[in-house]
Amino acid sequence: TVAGALSPAAAQPAGDDPLAPFLPMADPPVVRAIEIEGLSRIDRAGVRAKIYTQIGRPLDQARLSEDIKRVYGMNFFDDIQVAQRPHADDGVVLVFRVVERPTIVGIDLDVDGDAVDKDEVRQVVDLKRFEILDEARIRFNLSKIEELYVEEGHFLVDTSYQLVPQDNNGVLVRLVVREGRKVEVRSVEIVGNDNIPSDEVEAILATRTGGYFSFLTQSGQFKRELFEQDIQRIQYYYLTKGYVQVRVDEPVVTLSPDKRSMAITIKVTEGPRYKAGALDIEMGDGEWIVDKDRLLRRLSMEPGEWFDYALMQQDVQALSAAYKDRGYANATVSTD
Structure with missing residues (x-):
């Protein structure tokens, strides 16, 4: 709690305690000194720097209220009380009483x-x-x-x-x-797949919809790492079908009201479908060790066929193997 000049009910009680509560005054007293009580671990100078009330000037209750807010805003105190006591030089001593947080x-x-x-x-x-x-x-x-x-x-x-x-x-x-129980996958919906049927895409997913006994068998339970692999599977599958610019967005997960099951929506942006163009092999540094025509015959991808990323990887491995078989273990093959 925070108490101060504008909150008389929260000020310190009178009686044996020489500190008196603040009351509205026509002629505010002059502040002769400022004291801070209750500090044990918090730096006194740091707290004092938050108090803008000036010694030697009449008490400004609006400024004092802002002082209290600044001290409380340090987040070091559970409670702040401000009261006053008479000063020998016809003024008052302001006393900030703080309770430090643990x-x-x-x-x-x-x-x-x-x-x-x-x-x-x-x-x-x-x-x-x-x-x-x-x-x-x-x-x-x-x-x-x-x-x-x-x-x-x-x-x-x-x-x-x-x-x-x-x-x-x-x-x-x-x-x-x-942690509670895991959430069961009730449905997986693929959207944006205009050219490849949803059931064909869903067939490659590891995230499956759960059956009635999924909570016993642990099938149908959502696993983030498997789902991220599913996103990669979808992308790879489209790459093997000629969709080299395919994009799979972050899935949208909708929980049931009781949070026991979820529906997953995966948005696919297929992009255009590409065919393989002319295939050629270029030699980088060095000489032809294997005849170029022989290397071309090793390729599985055919010009004019739909581009297949899996076949391209297979061809890269075949060309690399042709050189490694002849002792060139560090031969590298790149595509463009």
Whole structure:
């Protein structure tokens, strides 16, 4: 909480305490001194630099209110109270009473499940020992942990944290992770494939739609690494069909309301289809070791046929093998 000149109800009570609450004044008193109480670890000069109220000038309650906001904005304090006491030279002493936030003395991971390696979870956590507790940063770290689990298909992961008090205003931060069950793939839809049927594309995917007993057999469960391989499979398949400019966009994943199943939509931009043109072989540095016509006869790709990336790779390997068979182990073949 923050209390100050504009909030009399939150100011320090009178009585035996010589500090008195602020009340509206027709003639504001002159500030003769400024004191800060409650500091143990936070640098006093750093806090004082946030207080713009001037000694020797009449108290400006609007400026004091801004001072309180600046000190609180340092994120080092749980509570700030400001009060006054009389000064011997016919003025007042402003007293800032602060309650420091605890210091993190340890970070503990309480992870239930083994879907993500605990070391991977630690790598996304950037909380440090001996830094001032900031619960907003803790929540941010939990969101990063959740993103890590979502990448592995665990959309039902639940995260929370516990603050365990320690000696000397220290605190142990315990991050709690409950991974939940994996999400089942209910449907995979291919869009934008104007020339290759969806069932033909889906046949090459490792990501399958799950059956009734998928939660027992683990079939049909979303796995990020397999899905990324599926994207590469689609691209490669199109390359073997002559679509050398094919593009596969990042998939769109739609969760069911209960987050137990998902629908995946994959957008394909096929681009134009190309045929193989004239085929030729050029020698780089050195001399022809194998007759050029003999090398051309080794090629599987035919001019005028639809370009096939797999055949091109096969031809590259065949040309490379022709030279390696003759002892040229470092011969390289490139395409253009």
